[in-house]
Amino acid sequence: MPELPEVETTLRGLTPYLAGKRLSRVEVRRAGLRRPFPPDLVQVLTGARVTALSRRAKYGLIHTDRDQTMVFHLGMSGRWRIDPDAVEKHDHLILTTEAGHVLALNDARRFGSVDLVESAALDTWGPLAALGPEPLGPDLTAAHLGAALAGRVSPVKVLLLDQGIVAGLGNIYVCEALHRAGISPQRAGAAVRQKDLPPLVRAIRDVLAESIAAGGSTIRDYAQPNGELGYFAANWRVYGREGEACHGCGAPIVRGVQASRSSFWCPACQK
DNA sequence: CCCTCGCCCTGCTGGC
DNA sequence: TGCCAGCAGGGCGAGG
Numbered sequence: 319m320p321e322l323p324e325v326e327t328t329l330r331g332l333t334p335y336l337a338g339k340r341l342s343r344v345e346v347r348r349a350g351l352r353r354p355f356p357p358d359l360v361q362v363l364t365g366a367r368v369t370a371l372s373r374r375a376k377y378g379l380i381h382t383d384r385d386q387t388m389v390f391h392l393g394m395s396g397r398w399r400i401d402p403d404a405v406e407k408h409d410h411l412i413l414t415t416e417a418g419h420v421l422a423l424n425d426a427r428r429f430g431s432v433d434l435v436e437s438a439a440l441d442t443w444g445p446l447a448a449l450g451p452e453p454l455g456p457d458l459t460a461a462h463l464g465a466a467l468a469g470r471v472s473p474v475k476v477l478l479l480d481q482g483i484v485a486g487l488g489n490i491y492v493c494e495a496l497h498r499a500g501i502s503p504q505r506a507g508a509a510v511r512q513k514d515l516p517p518l519v520r521a522i523r524d525v526l527a528e529s530i531a532a533g534g535s536t537i538r539d540y541a542q543p544n545g546e547l548g549y550f551a552a553n554w555r556v557y558g559r560e561g562e563a564c565h566g567c568g569a570p571i572v573r574g575v576q577a578s579r580s581s582f583w584c585p586a587c588q589k
Numbered sequence: 590c591c592c593t594c595g596c597c598c599t600g601c602t603g604g605c
Numbered sequence: 606t607g608c609c610a611g612c613a614g615g616g617c618g619a620g621g
Contacts, residue, residue: 319614352597352616376615394614395599408599427598429615445616472592481616489614578594579614 320392322376322453322486323526327533328398329371329378335400335419336368336380343414351410351425352393356434362386363413375449375485379440387437389446393429398422449485453522458484460515470507476577477507484522490557491529493582495521497556502588503581504574528553556582 320328344363346355356362366382373379380388390396399422405412409422411432423432435443450466451457466483467474477483478492487495496503498521501514510518532553551558555565559582560573569586 321615391615393598393616425598426600427613429598431616470591476592479615577592580612 319394319488319490320376320396321488321491322373323491323529323533325373325376325378325392325486326530328392329373330533331400332378332380332398332421333371335415335417335421336413337371338368339419340365340367340416341413342416343412345412345414346410347405347412348410351396351428351430351432352391353431353433355411355432359388359411359432359434362434363388374446375452375481376488377446381437385437386434387440389431389433389435389440389443390423391431393425393427393431395427396423396425396430399424448482450481450483451485453484453486453526458519458522460512460519463519464510464512464515467507467510472507473503473576474501474505474507474510475503475581478522479577479579486526487522489579489581490554491522491525493557494525494555497583497588498525500588502585503576503583505589556584558582 341363342365344360346360349355362384363382366384366386368380369383370381371379372381376391378390378392380390382388399406399409401420402409402422405422406424408424408426410425410428411423413421415421423430433443440446451462463484467477470477475492475496478487478495479489493503495518499514499518501510501518556571559571561570563569564571564584564587566584567586569584571582571584574581574583
Protein backbone atom coordinates (compact mmCIF):
# COMPACT_ATOMS: atom_id res chain seq x y z
CA MET A 319 0.00 0.00 0.00
CA PRO A 320 1.78 3.11 -1.17
CA GLU A 321 2.16 5.71 1.55
CA LEU A 322 4.75 8.46 1.69
CA PRO A 323 7.84 6.21 1.80
CA GLU A 324 6.64 4.12 -1.12
CA VAL A 325 5.90 7.20 -3.23
CA GLU A 326 9.31 8.60 -2.34
CA THR A 327 10.97 5.33 -3.30
CA THR A 328 9.00 5.24 -6.53
CA LEU A 329 10.15 8.73 -7.48
CA ARG A 330 13.76 7.89 -6.73
CA GLY A 331 13.38 4.85 -8.96
CA LEU A 332 11.81 6.82 -11.79
CA THR A 333 14.19 9.78 -11.70
CA PRO A 334 17.12 8.22 -13.61
CA TYR A 335 14.76 7.20 -16.40
CA LEU A 336 12.78 10.44 -16.64
CA ALA A 337 14.66 13.47 -15.34
CA GLY A 338 15.89 15.54 -18.25
CA LYS A 339 14.45 13.06 -20.75
CA ARG A 340 12.00 13.70 -23.53
CA LEU A 341 8.85 11.58 -23.85
CA SER A 342 8.59 10.17 -27.35
CA ARG A 343 5.37 8.23 -26.89
CA VAL A 344 2.46 8.34 -24.46
CA GLU A 345 -0.13 5.59 -24.56
CA VAL A 346 -3.38 5.64 -22.64
CA ARG A 347 -4.86 2.16 -22.36
CA ARG A 348 -8.06 3.01 -20.52
CA ALA A 349 -10.08 6.14 -19.94
CA GLY A 350 -8.87 6.81 -16.42
CA LEU A 351 -8.50 5.56 -12.87
CA ARG A 352 -10.42 7.14 -9.98
CA ARG A 353 -11.08 10.03 -12.32
CA PRO A 354 -10.90 10.19 -16.11
CA PHE A 355 -7.45 11.02 -17.42
CA PRO A 356 -7.13 14.62 -18.64
CA PRO A 357 -8.40 14.68 -22.23
CA ASP A 358 -5.22 16.42 -23.40
CA LEU A 359 -2.84 14.12 -21.51
CA VAL A 360 -1.34 12.48 -24.58
CA GLN A 361 -1.08 15.75 -26.48
CA VAL A 362 0.61 17.61 -23.63
CA LEU A 363 3.06 14.90 -22.66
CA THR A 364 4.09 13.62 -26.07
CA GLY A 365 7.32 15.37 -27.01
CA ALA A 366 7.57 17.11 -23.63
CA ARG A 367 10.80 17.04 -21.69
CA VAL A 368 10.66 16.05 -18.02
CA THR A 369 12.48 18.74 -16.09
CA ALA A 370 12.26 17.25 -12.58
CA LEU A 371 10.40 14.83 -10.34
CA SER A 372 9.22 15.62 -6.84
CA ARG A 373 6.79 14.48 -4.16
CA ARG A 374 4.12 16.20 -2.09
CA ALA A 375 2.47 13.96 0.52
CA LYS A 376 1.50 10.81 -1.40
CA TYR A 377 1.44 12.59 -4.75
CA GLY A 378 4.19 12.17 -7.32
CA LEU A 379 4.92 15.20 -9.49
CA ILE A 380 6.48 14.90 -12.93
CA HIS A 381 7.39 18.42 -14.04
CA THR A 382 7.68 19.17 -17.74
CA ASP A 383 8.94 21.96 -19.96
CA ARG A 384 5.39 22.68 -21.13
CA ASP A 385 4.33 24.56 -18.00
CA GLN A 386 2.25 21.55 -16.99
CA THR A 387 3.01 19.03 -14.29
CA MET A 388 1.69 15.49 -14.34
CA VAL A 389 0.48 14.66 -10.83
CA PHE A 390 -0.08 11.01 -10.01
CA HIS A 391 -1.45 9.25 -6.95
CA LEU A 392 -0.87 5.51 -6.53
CA GLY A 393 -4.01 4.93 -4.48
CA MET A 394 -4.06 1.44 -3.00
CA SER A 395 -2.41 -0.68 -5.64
CA GLY A 396 -0.62 1.67 -8.01
CA ARG A 397 2.99 1.13 -9.09
CA TRP A 398 5.26 2.04 -11.94
CA ARG A 399 6.87 -0.79 -13.85
CA ILE A 400 10.19 0.03 -15.45
CA ASP A 401 11.08 -1.53 -18.80
CA PRO A 402 8.57 -4.38 -18.49
CA ASP A 403 9.00 -7.41 -20.72
CA ALA A 404 5.43 -7.07 -21.87
CA VAL A 405 2.34 -5.00 -21.30
CA GLU A 406 0.28 -6.52 -18.53
CA LYS A 407 -3.26 -6.31 -17.32
CA HIS A 408 -3.81 -3.02 -15.47
CA ASP A 409 -1.01 -1.17 -17.26
CA HIS A 410 -3.16 1.92 -17.82
CA LEU A 411 -0.65 4.53 -18.94
CA ILE A 412 2.63 3.86 -20.71
CA LEU A 413 5.38 6.42 -21.21
CA THR A 414 8.26 5.80 -23.60
CA THR A 415 11.31 8.03 -23.46
CA GLU A 416 13.56 9.20 -26.23
CA ALA A 417 16.20 6.85 -24.85
CA GLY A 418 13.80 3.95 -25.33
CA HIS A 419 12.85 3.24 -21.75
CA VAL A 420 9.28 2.20 -21.03
CA LEU A 421 7.45 3.20 -17.85
CA ALA A 422 4.06 1.63 -17.20
CA LEU A 423 1.64 2.88 -14.57
CA ASN A 424 -0.11 -0.24 -13.29
CA ASP A 425 -3.05 0.01 -10.88
CA ALA A 426 -5.27 -3.02 -10.41
CA ARG A 427 -7.77 -1.43 -8.04
CA ARG A 428 -7.80 1.90 -9.86
CA PHE A 429 -7.90 4.00 -6.69
CA GLY A 430 -5.10 6.10 -8.13
CA SER A 431 -5.25 9.23 -10.24
CA VAL A 432 -3.41 11.14 -12.95
CA ASP A 433 -3.91 14.86 -13.44
CA LEU A 434 -2.28 17.66 -15.39
CA VAL A 435 -1.80 20.85 -13.38
CA GLU A 436 -0.46 24.24 -14.44
CA SER A 437 3.02 24.23 -12.95
CA ALA A 438 2.73 27.82 -11.76
CA ALA A 439 -0.46 26.99 -9.90
CA LEU A 440 0.48 23.71 -8.24
CA ASP A 441 0.25 25.13 -4.72
CA THR A 442 -3.30 26.28 -5.28
CA TRP A 443 -4.51 23.12 -6.98
CA GLY A 444 -7.26 21.76 -4.73
CA PRO A 445 -5.85 18.40 -3.61
CA LEU A 446 -2.41 19.89 -2.90
CA ALA A 447 -3.63 23.15 -1.40
CA ALA A 448 -5.49 21.33 1.37
CA LEU A 449 -2.48 19.37 2.58
CA GLY A 450 -0.83 19.86 5.94
CA PRO A 451 2.93 19.98 6.48
CA GLU A 452 5.35 17.39 5.17
CA PRO A 453 6.21 15.09 8.07
CA LEU A 454 9.90 15.04 7.14
CA GLY A 455 10.08 18.81 6.69
CA PRO A 456 10.58 21.59 9.20
CA ASP A 457 6.88 22.47 9.54
CA LEU A 458 5.79 19.35 11.37
CA THR A 459 6.43 20.43 14.93
CA ALA A 460 5.06 19.55 18.33
CA ALA A 461 3.37 22.95 18.35
CA HIS A 462 1.66 22.33 15.02
CA LEU A 463 0.47 18.91 16.09
CA GLY A 464 -0.68 20.21 19.45
CA ALA A 465 -2.77 22.90 17.80
CA ALA A 466 -4.25 20.41 15.34
CA LEU A 467 -5.24 17.90 18.03
CA ALA A 468 -6.48 20.43 20.59
CA GLY A 469 -10.18 20.26 21.28
CA ARG A 470 -10.73 17.30 19.01
CA VAL A 471 -12.78 14.38 20.27
CA SER A 472 -11.79 12.15 17.37
CA PRO A 473 -9.21 9.47 18.12
CA VAL A 474 -5.63 10.53 17.49
CA LYS A 475 -5.37 7.63 15.02
CA VAL A 476 -8.09 9.14 12.85
CA LEU A 477 -6.67 12.65 13.12
CA LEU A 478 -3.21 11.55 12.00
CA LEU A 479 -4.77 10.03 8.89
CA ASP A 480 -6.18 13.48 8.04
CA GLN A 481 -3.94 14.75 5.24
CA GLY A 482 -4.73 18.31 6.27
CA ILE A 483 -3.06 17.74 9.64
CA VAL A 484 -0.03 15.78 8.48
CA ALA A 485 0.51 15.07 4.79
CA GLY A 486 1.45 11.60 3.65
CA LEU A 487 0.69 9.28 6.54
CA GLY A 488 -1.50 6.26 5.85
CA ASN A 489 -2.92 3.50 7.95
CA ILE A 490 0.28 1.51 8.32
CA TYR A 491 2.60 4.30 9.37
CA VAL A 492 0.10 5.89 11.75
CA CYS A 493 -0.20 2.57 13.57
CA GLU A 494 3.58 2.20 13.65
CA ALA A 495 4.24 5.77 14.81
CA LEU A 496 1.68 5.56 17.63
CA HIS A 497 3.25 2.34 18.87
CA ARG A 498 6.70 3.91 18.90
CA ALA A 499 5.33 6.91 20.76
CA GLY A 500 3.46 4.78 23.31
CA ILE A 501 0.12 6.40 22.51
CA SER A 502 -3.08 4.40 22.13
CA PRO A 503 -4.82 4.96 18.79
CA GLN A 504 -8.06 5.25 20.75
CA ARG A 505 -7.00 8.28 22.75
CA ALA A 506 -8.90 11.42 21.81
CA GLY A 507 -6.88 14.11 20.08
CA ALA A 508 -7.54 16.47 22.97
CA ALA A 509 -6.19 13.86 25.40
CA VAL A 510 -2.75 13.79 23.82
CA ARG A 511 -0.62 15.66 26.36
CA GLN A 512 2.00 18.29 25.64
CA LYS A 513 4.77 16.00 26.78
CA ASP A 514 3.60 13.31 24.31
CA LEU A 515 3.97 15.58 21.30
CA PRO A 516 7.75 15.67 20.77
CA PRO A 517 8.01 11.86 20.99
CA LEU A 518 5.11 11.54 18.58
CA VAL A 519 6.74 13.87 16.06
CA ARG A 520 9.98 11.95 16.43
CA ALA A 521 8.20 8.61 15.98
CA ILE A 522 6.52 9.82 12.78
CA ARG A 523 9.80 11.04 11.34
CA ASP A 524 11.74 7.96 12.39
CA VAL A 525 9.36 5.40 10.99
CA LEU A 526 9.09 7.21 7.67
CA ALA A 527 12.84 7.75 7.37
CA GLU A 528 13.57 4.12 8.21
CA SER A 529 11.06 2.93 5.67
CA ILE A 530 12.48 5.15 2.95
CA ALA A 531 15.93 3.82 3.78
CA ALA A 532 14.63 0.26 3.47
CA GLY A 533 12.94 1.06 0.18
CA GLY A 534 16.08 2.70 -1.02
CA SER A 535 18.08 -0.36 -0.16
CA THR A 536 16.03 -2.39 -2.61
CA ILE A 537 15.88 0.27 -5.30
CA ARG A 538 17.95 -2.00 -7.49
CA ASP A 539 15.11 -4.49 -7.38
CA TYR A 540 12.68 -1.77 -8.27
CA ALA A 541 14.46 -1.25 -11.54
CA GLN A 542 13.82 -4.85 -12.53
CA PRO A 543 10.93 -5.56 -14.85
CA ASN A 544 8.91 -7.17 -12.08
CA GLY A 545 9.03 -3.86 -10.24
CA GLU A 546 8.86 -5.23 -6.74
CA LEU A 547 9.39 -2.73 -3.96
CA GLY A 548 10.79 -3.25 -0.50
CA TYR A 549 7.73 -2.41 1.52
CA PHE A 550 9.37 -2.30 4.95
CA ALA A 551 6.89 -4.99 5.99
CA ALA A 552 9.50 -7.00 7.85
CA ASN A 553 9.95 -4.04 10.20
CA TRP A 554 6.32 -3.54 11.11
CA ARG A 555 5.96 -3.73 14.88
CA VAL A 556 2.16 -3.76 15.10
CA TYR A 557 0.56 -3.49 11.65
CA GLY A 558 -0.89 -6.81 10.55
CA ARG A 559 0.35 -8.52 13.71
CA GLU A 560 -2.92 -9.18 15.55
CA GLY A 561 -2.40 -11.83 18.23
CA GLU A 562 1.38 -11.81 17.88
CA ALA A 563 3.70 -10.69 20.67
CA CYS A 564 4.62 -7.05 21.06
CA HIS A 565 8.36 -6.68 20.49
CA GLY A 566 8.49 -4.31 23.43
CA CYS A 567 6.65 -6.20 26.17
CA GLY A 568 5.44 -9.52 24.78
CA ALA A 569 1.74 -8.75 25.19
CA PRO A 570 -0.45 -9.74 22.25
CA ILE A 571 -1.10 -7.07 19.63
CA VAL A 572 -4.79 -6.27 19.24
CA ARG A 573 -6.80 -5.11 16.27
CA GLY A 574 -9.73 -2.72 16.29
CA VAL A 575 -11.71 -0.79 13.71
CA GLN A 576 -11.64 3.02 13.71
CA ALA A 577 -13.29 5.08 10.99
CA SER A 578 -13.86 1.84 9.06
CA ARG A 579 -10.13 1.01 9.05
CA SER A 580 -8.10 -1.49 11.00
CA SER A 581 -5.91 -0.26 13.83
CA PHE A 582 -3.24 -2.41 15.43
CA TRP A 583 -1.70 -1.62 18.79
CA CYS A 584 -0.24 -3.01 22.00
CA PRO A 585 -2.66 -2.30 24.86
CA ALA A 586 0.18 -2.66 27.38
CA CYS A 587 2.69 -0.28 25.77
CA GLN A 588 0.19 2.21 24.35
CA LYS A 589 -1.99 4.17 26.74
C1' DC B 590 -17.03 23.34 11.53
C1' DC B 591 -16.83 18.54 13.24
C1' DC B 592 -17.62 13.87 12.70
C1' DT B 593 -19.12 9.40 10.64
C1' DC B 594 -20.26 6.60 6.96
C1' DG B 595 -20.41 4.69 2.38
C1' DC B 596 -18.67 4.34 -2.19
C1' DC B 597 -15.25 3.29 -5.66
C1' DC B 598 -12.30 -1.16 -7.35
C1' DT B 599 -10.09 -5.98 -7.86
C1' DG B 600 -6.99 -9.52 -5.99
C1' DC B 601 -6.32 -12.41 -2.38
C1' DT B 602 -7.66 -15.42 1.50
C1' DG B 603 -10.31 -18.57 4.09
C1' DG B 604 -14.33 -21.35 4.82
C1' DC B 605 -17.25 -24.89 3.15
C1' DT C 606 -11.56 -28.25 -6.86
C1' DG C 607 -14.67 -24.47 -7.13
C1' DC C 608 -17.40 -20.94 -5.34
C1' DC C 609 -18.17 -16.90 -2.75
C1' DA C 610 -18.15 -13.71 1.18
C1' DG C 611 -15.12 -10.80 3.39
C1' DC C 612 -11.28 -7.86 3.56
C1' DA C 613 -7.74 -4.42 2.18
C1' DG C 614 -8.22 1.37 2.35
C1' DG C 615 -7.17 6.84 0.24
C1' DG C 616 -9.88 10.34 -1.05
C1' DC C 617 -14.11 12.42 -1.38
C1' DG C 618 -18.94 13.52 -1.07
C1' DA C 619 -23.27 13.13 1.62
C1' DG C 620 -25.63 13.72 5.70
C1' DG C 621 -26.32 14.23 10.79
